[in-house]
Amino acid sequence: MVKGDDAVVKKKNKVLRKKLRGKETVSTRIAAIIASKRRRKAGKRRICEGMCYSLPTPEDPFNDRNDPKFKKSKKDALFNKMDAKSEQSEDIQPQDNGIVNSCPSKFFCICLKAIQNAWIKESIFDVSVDEPLLSSRECFDFWKSYASGSDIWDKSEDLARNDQIAWVVSTASDDFTVKQKDEIVSQTPFLLYLVDCQERAAKVRSVCKPLRELGVHAVSVHPGVPLIHQFRGLKSCDPEFLIATPRRLLDLILVDAIDISNVKLLVVDGLDRFMSSGCEGTIKSIREFISGDPQIVIFSGSRKRASIGLAKSLIRKPVSELPHGMIKE
Structure with missing residues (x-):
């Protein structure tokens, strides 16, 4: 169409x-x-x-x-x-002896939590009875004194309790990680923890064990193990924490198995026991091998004149005497 x-x-x-x-x-x-x-x-x-x-x-x-x-x-x-x-x-911001009263870091809390969880698994810590490590007032006082840069002298106990050891190693771990980020950490141990016997060394090392997963490795040297075995072990690793009895440590230093010249924190656990065993001269020699001005933590349960004299020979800066406050030497 x-x-x-x-x-x-x-x-x-x-x-x-x-x-x-x-x-x-x-x-x-x-x-x-x-x-x-x-x-x-x-x-x-x-x-x-x-x-x-x-x-x-x-x-x-x-x-x-x-x-x-x-x-x-x-x-x-x-x-x-x-x-x-x-x-x-x-x-x-409140001030305390010229130091800003701040709070512990997150890593410090993580370290304490790791130690506490390990104790719970080993039935050493009871959550319903024991006070959490982080909530202790003594813990905060210790951390604050360490953060101020002063040496610490705790006269409340002859030997450090488990919770006190946890505070020390967690604080040292936190300080070590900060300095590691700033690239000012050497190959020498960061923490040197002096103990009086093999059993005590094993106890302190067990507290440090949970920190290994966080990058902090602790090694102990003491009698009961051949010196050559410990010599080879120290030559093959660079531990961040070294737990040692004074005489065995001095033997290893003299044969160049370990260098402690750049230790940043020295802990003397049981000062009275070292005096009783005649280790005063050995501890003084170990202190001389540490160059610079490390922070020092001393646990001593008595106020004997000899112990006070040894403590003063080690300490070279203002002292925080726990739990009594700050003492200017």
Whole structure:
């Protein structure tokens, strides 16, 4: 069937309108893109564009962030706000003997938690009866004294309790990791823990054992094991913590099995027992092999004149006598 003239004209007009509509759409889109680029280069935006990309704030209720004057004033206000915050923080932080009274680090808490969990598995620690290691006031006092940089003299016990050993090794682990990040840790042991016998060395090492998974390795040297065996063991590893009896340690130092020149923390556990066994001269010799000015922690249960004399020969800086406060020597 042949189409009429009206149908043909109608079809042609439809095709023409479609072409015109397509040209108009492309040109309008391109014009919009060009206009948007010009506004962006000029630092201006439509109200709708500003609302799409950023919401108004109390500091900028009209979205004038692109105004150079506003940017400058905003920058000055930001610096003034930061200065005010820093001054406020300095005012509210409590001071204690010139030391900022802050809190222990997260890694310190992790170390104590690892030791406590190990004791729970070994049925040494009862959660329903024993006080958590981290909640002890003595623990915080010890950490605060160590953080102040002073030496520590604890006269409450003849030998350190298990919880006190945990505080010492956790604090040392925390300090070691900080210095390790700053790349100021040498190959010598970071902590030297002096004990009076093999059994005591085994006990201290068992407290340190959970820290091995956290990157802190402890080694003990004591009588009852051949000297050559310990010599080879120390030559093949670089322990972070060294637990030792004084005479065996001095023997290993004299044959160059171990270098303790850069020890940062020296712990003397049971000062009265060392005096009774005649190790006073040995401990003094070991102290002379340590260069620099390490922090020293002493556990002594008595106030005998001989013990006090040995302690004073080891300590060379202000002392925190626990639990009685700070004593200036």
